[in-house]
Amino acid sequence: MTQIKAAAGALRQEPGMWKTISSAPADIDLELAVIDEDGCHALVFPCRRRDDVWIDPRDGRPVQVRPSHWREWTPTTRANGH
Numbered sequence: 001m002t003q004i005k006a007a008a009g010a011l012r013q014e015p016g017m018w019k020t021i022s023s024a025p026a027d028i029d030l031e032l033a034v035i036d037e038d039g040c041h042a043l044v045f046p047c048r049r050r051d052d053v054w055i056d057p058r059d060g061r062p063v064q065v066r067p068s069h070w071r072e073w074t075p076t077t078r079a080n081g082h
Helices: 003-011 073-077
Strands: 031-037 039-042 048-050 052-054 070-071
Touching: none
Parallel strands: none
Antiparallel strands: 031 039, 031 070, 048 052
16 A cells, blocks of 8 residues: 555656546546556556546557546657656
8 A cells, every 4th residue: 555655646746737537537638647566657648538438549449447647648748758
């Protein structure tokens, strides 16, 4: 549990404003963050919420992920590694 709390704290320190996953809007490209045994990771591709399913908007396929946070997807941000 300590690792999860520490990892969540790291998300707040990254550039951009991360928001809790419960507030994620539907049908727009989002950058998602996940917390796993290795820490916090932002996905390197956009995702969209459709009902209770996350999809990859590039091909429409479901993404098997349990995200913890989100922020607006911006190709500029991803190109800079943030």
